[in-house]
Amino acid sequence: MLQLLMAAVALRGGDDALVAVRPVAIVQGALAIAAMAMLIAVFWRSDMSVALVAANSHSAKPWLYKVAGAWGNHEGSMLLWVTILGMAGGAVALFERRLAEPTLVATLGAQALIALGFYAFLLFASNPFARLDPAPLDGAGLNPLLQDPGLAFHPPTLYAGYVGLSVAFSFAVGALVTRDVGRDFARAMRPWVLAAWIFLTLGITAGSYWAYYELGWGGWWFWDPVENASLMPWLAATALLHSVTVLATRDGLRAWTVMLAVVAFSMSMLGTFLVRSGILTSVHAFAVDPRRGAFILVLLALYIGGALTLFAARVGTVRQGTMFDPVSREGGLVANNLLLSVILGIVLIGTLYPLVAAGFGVQLSVGPPFFNKAAGPVALALVVVMAAGPLLRWRRDNVQAVIVRATWPIATAAFAFAALIVFAMPIGVLPLLGLSLAAGLAVASVAPLWGRNLRRTPLFTWGMVVAHLGIAVSMAGMACDAAFTTERLIALRPGEATRVGPFRVTLDGLSPRVADNWSAVQARLTVERDGTKRELFPQSRTFTDPPTTTSESAIATLMDGQLYTVLGAADGQGRWQLRLWWKPFVTLIWLGGVLVALGGALSLIGRLRPRHRPAVEAWT
Amino acid sequence: MTAKRQRLVLVLLALGAVGVAALLALSALRDQAAFFYAPSDVATQGLPLGRAVRLGGMVEAGSVRRAVDGVTVRFIVTDGRATTPVTFAGIVPDLFRERSGVVAEGEFRRDGSFVASNLLAKHDEKYMPPELAGKMHETKTLAR
Numbered sequence: 194m195l196q197l198l199m200a201a202v203a204l205r206g207g208d209d210a211l212v213a214v215r216p217v218a219i220v221q222g223a224l225a226i227a228a229m230a231m232l233i234a235v236f237w238r239s240d241m242s243v244a245l246v247a248a249n250s251h252s253a254k255p256w257l258y259k260v261a262g263a264w265g266n267h268e269g270s271m272l273l274w275v276t277i278l279g280m281a282g283g284a285v286a287l288f289e290r291r292l293a294e295p296t297l298v299a300t301l302g303a304q305a306l307i308a309l310g311f312y313a314f315l316l317f318a319s320n321p322f323a324r325l326d327p328a329p330l331d332g333a334g335l336n337p338l339l340q341d342p343g344l345a346f347h348p349p350t351l352y353a354g355y356v357g358l359s360v361a362f363s364f365a366v367g368a369l370v371t372r373d374v375g376r377d378f379a380r381a382m383r384p385w386v387l388a389a390w391i392f393l394t395l396g397i398t399a400g401s402y403w404a405y406y407e408l409g410w411g412g413w414w415f416w417d418p419v420e421n422a423s424l425m426p427w428l429a430a431t432a433l434l435h436s437v438t439v440l441a442t443r444d445g446l447r448a449w450t451v452m453l454a455v456v457a458f459s460m461s462m463l464g465t466f467l468v469r470s471g472i473l474t475s476v477h478a479f480a481v482d483p484r485r486g487a488f489i490l491v492l493l494a495l496y497i498g499g500a501l502t503l504f505a506a507r508v509g510t511v512r513q514g515t516m517f518d519p520v521s522r523e524g525g526l527v528a529n530n531l532l533l534s535v536i537l538g539i540v541l542i543g544t545l546y547p548l549v550a551a552g553f554g555v556q557l558s559v560g561p562p563f564f565n566k567a568a569g570p571v572a573l574a575l576v577v578v579m580a581a582g583p584l585l586r587w588r589r590d591n592v593q594a595v596i597v598r599a600t601w602p603i604a605t606a607a608f609a610f611a612a613l614i615v616f617a618m619p620i621g622v623l624p625l626l627g628l629s630l631a632a633g634l635a636v637a638s639v640a641p642l643w644g645r646n647l648r649r650t651p652l653f654t655w656g657m658v659v660a661h662l663g664i665a666v667s668m669a670g671m672a673c674d675a676a677f678t679t680e681r682l683i684a685l686r687p688g689e690a691t692r693v694g695p696f697r698v699t700l701d702g703l704s705p706r707v708a709d710n711w712s713a714v715q716a717r718l719t720v721e722r723d724g725t726k727r728e729l730f731p732q733s734r735t736f737t738d739p740p741t742t743t744s745e746s747a748i749a750t751l752m753d754g755q756l757y758t759v760l761g762a763a764d765g766q767g768r769w770q771l772r773l774w775w776k777p778f779v780t781l782i783w784l785g786g787v788l789v790a791l792g793g794a795l796s797l798i799g800r801l802r803p804r805h806r807p808a809v810e811a812w813t
Numbered sequence: 814m815t816a817k818r819q820r821l822v823l824v825l826l827a828l829g830a831v832g833v834a835a836l837l838a839l840s841a842l843r844d845q846a847a848f849f850y851a852p853s854d855v856a857t858q859g860l861p862l863g864r865a866v867r868l869g870g871m872v873e874a875g876s877v878r879r880a881v882d883g884v885t886v887r888f889i890v891t892d893g894r895a896t897t898p899v900t901f902a903g904i905v906p907d908l909f910r911e912r913s914g915v916v917a918e919g920e921f922r923r924d925g926s927f928v929a930s931n932l933l934a935k936h937d938e939k940y941m942p943p944e945l946a947g948k949m950h951e952t953k954t955l956a957r
Binding site: 409446448449516517527531532534535536537538539542543546547550555556557558559560562563566567568571682683684741742743744759761762764765766768770772 | 819820823826827829830831833834835837838839840841842845846847848849865867879882883884902903904905907908918
């Protein structure tokens with residue numbers, strides 16, 4: 194709050210206040226960290242007089258989950274959000290040197306405004322430190338689905354991404370307020386967008402893998418509203434990332450960049466709203482409370498409404514960027530942004546449609562069939578643009594020259610397509626095209642490196658290559674999973690065997706297992722392929738607090754795929770249910786995701802290092 | 814083309830993208846959105862054949878039967894007024910039990926039975942999917 198007041202004063206020309214804004218932002222960040230540390234300490238000590246701990250923790254839990262449980266619930270995760278927000282504001286105050294003073298002050302002011310809203314939310318609607326009197330003897334425990342190392346990393350990573358986007362938003366608002374939308378603004382904002390985007394990419398990849406092995410359905414993406422809540426900001430952030438680069442290097446796409454920054458943050462706020470308001474049915478959803486939902490909705494409306502109003506008022510004064518030919522790198526990036534926006538729009542509509550329909554009394558759900566059918570083809574078009582983009586020259590290029598440069602990628606894609614048709618049919622149209630285009634994209638993404646001195650190639654070019662390659666790898670994994678997975682659902686007696694894909698799976702026997710807070714029936718499976726044997730131990734696990742039963746899948750990761758095994762229930766006649774999948778190359782999905790994040794990291798490092806040769810700047 | 818023209822073109826393209834997204838989405842929604850049915854809706858609205866839908870209600874006490882293959886299970890879903898027999902091949906969720914809520918995703922067969930590809934049994938006594946809670950409440954008040 195103090196920070197906002199200072200910023201407001203400073204903008205009105207108080208020179209002394211200008212100096213004060215930075216330290217205030219840093220102090221705010223430090224205070225938020227202290228608050229979060231206190232919450233974690235309370236969980237660590239299993240202090241049951243704090244209502245949150247009593248509702249979500251238990252003294253018998255392993256220490257990792259006691260700590261991670263601090264943010265495995267609504268109030269705690271909101272505090273984590275706000276802490277990261279404070280840290281980000283503090284970091285901007287500490288490290289930002291490129292931006293003009295007034296714009297920086299305006300940026301910090303905007304950031305403070307955002308934080309203010311959330312602090313109010315915490316204080317009035319979600320106090321994590323509310324006490325229980327008298328304190329219960331022990332707590333209700335953490336939902337067993339959440340007792341997993343993934344929990345320790347997934348939320349903080351995603352929140353870092355969301356909050357990073359809030360910084361981009363603040364920059365955009367700051368720039369609009371001081372009418373300073375130009376290259377400096379773009380260069381200042383770019384590392385933040387990159388960092389936020391890297392975190393989001395990692396968070397989504399980790400979340401997908403966690404759901405894959407934890408939920409036991411063999412699926413890696415369910416188009417669940419909460420998953421979409423993280424995907425939508427990512428899509429917007431990807432578009433923003435590409436747009437801000439154009440602004441920083443070519444001084445074009447000004448209005449788009451500012452608009453995308455607003456959209457990206459709006460999506461992360463919308464995501465927050467969807468997840469925490471209980472409006473949507475989901476595996477992920479936190480506890481239902483319409484009052485909280487209403488609060489966030491109001492915050493959402495205020496921030497976005499305010500930003501859009503500001504945008505409308507000021508966009509006329511944002512100067513014209515430099516022009517470019519439709520067939521050019523800029524043109525490619527515009528196409529990229531358009532396609533990403535279309536996908537974003539589709540996901541948004543698909544996610545909100547059930548809500549709107551429910552408002553009219555119609556109950557329906559929108560799932561994978563919709564998203565695949567609507568967004569799939571657009572994503573494929575995007576892949577083509579992604580392959581062609583880096584091959585285009587800035588400002589103006591001609592079509593024939595581009596096609597010549599793209600010979601190898603086109604040939605690779607065609608070859609893959611033909612090979613699949615001949616050897617792998619029948620597979621669906623989407624996986625067929627997806628795999629062919631992924632092959633073409635893989636070749637196209639390394640194309641910018643041809644004929645260059647690799648050691649003198651700028652790090653951010655490597656970043657682009659690696660990130661695009663990562664997308665190709667990930668897509669190949671998705672297509673393989675969709676096209677080549679084989680499944681077997683069967684009930685076996687100990688000693689009996691079955692086949693799945695190229696494997697022979699024998700149920701050797703079952704045994705009991707016990708740990709701190711659970712007991713389980715564990716099956717021993719011997720899986721054999723071409724003479725090589727391995728053992729897998731899927732479990733049906735029962736937790737004590739709260740009492741629930743889950744299946745712990747056992748996965749064998751091999752060079753060419755994963756064998757995924759799940760143990761079900763006994764059928765009362767000595768047989769046990771087993772569900773087995775052979776998923777060729779499915780690990781490429783997450784490996785690709787990691788590559789994408791790595792590409793982003795390379796770009797970030799490349800941009801943050803001090804420039805040695807300004808001449809390099811003109812290219813990309 | 815002047816710079817101003819180009820900006821106009823870009824704005825129009827952006828709006829066009831939004832329009833395209835909406836069109837694609839709405840046309841796909843027409844046949845891909847899965848409507849929610851309670852057993853008594855079938856009597857009033859007819860069988861939605863050939864579409865993926867959701868069926869929700871309570872698992873009738875004493876109706877769960879396992880088939881000989883050990884992995885197929887048959888049970889009856891009721892909403893207090895009507896019932897629908899369901900077949901499901903797979904590992905049932907842990908919270909699936911008789912006299913408890915369930916939402917089945919799948920398709921209806923011509924004979925009025927339901928083939929489920931997925932079962933959702935919610936994980937919190939405090940939490941009931943809004944769809945289910947609304948319908949159940951509706952039935953209870955009417956039946957009184």
